[in-house]
Amino acid sequence: VAGAALPLLDVAGVLAGAARWGYLALLVSAACVAADRYFGVTSGWMRDVATAQAVQRRLQLLQFDWASENVREVLGPAEGTAGEAAERCLGVLRRFSEDVTELVRTETADWMVEFRVGPAPMGLQSSVAGGGRPDLGGPQGRLALPPAGTRPNMPRQRPPEPR
Template sequence: SARALRCGTAVGAGTGIALPLLDLTGAVGGAAPWGCLALLLGVACVAADRYFGVTSGWMRDVATAQAVQRRLQALQFDWAAESVREVLGPTEGTAGEAAERCLTVLRRFSEDVTELVRVETADWMGEFRSGGAPVGVQAVVFPGAGRAAETVGGNGRFTVPPHGGARPNMPRQRPPEPR
């Protein structure tokens, strides 16, 4: 449906521009009012796309799927590294420590994907509650557990964080110190 709205916008704009020009040249008489109607159709397609967030939702879906795919590739690489480490022999620790390293790899992957889903769900719920797609770009950072963080806007586009590309420093809450 995003493609249909984009095609409707293109057809409406193209027809809305072409019909008045044809009317000016005399090739088609009385086509100018139909050109205005075609432009109105194009604007209606853009408005529907913006309000319902069809294209932005599709872009967010693609960005999230790509982020999950990158996490899966990192899991496969980390798992292969642990498997090679086991094949070469227990040079680093006991079998229990090797199992703990494998569980840490799986836990990290699970936490990454859970965080991706949580952030995307929260973003979708916020968009749904507001009654339409967000007009401005709101940056969301997906943490990468030791890998570079990816910044994805509320509309699915990769964006630069505010303040010239530097992330603002937010104070962290520390646990109370023991007495």
């Protein structure tokens, strides 16, 4: 705003010599935009907000499912034994845990792919506002994951549970 207003004030004769400062303000603002695109600050923030909202939605779903199981218990054992009720409650917790774990795993893998590429490519920021770009190969402008059959080199926190 200052970059546009100061030269206009100089032309109008309100503030003599302000045009130089306006052009400097435009240069500084262009440098800020370029640095943001190069380092991916805005795209990282938007991914953080999107992931936080996804976790919040899953938490609300867990709270609803848990409340419905509690209501079912208060109404009485019309559907099975106490052991089956406990299994249903554990199933609700297991689904939530697996869902959030998958969300974190996916976001971490996407971040690792983006991190390996280096500074955020220019396409990442512009594609978030205008939809995905086919040349980047992924949704929302994210880079495509490694080919099928391979996975990012991520250490497991615990061994997989038998199904």
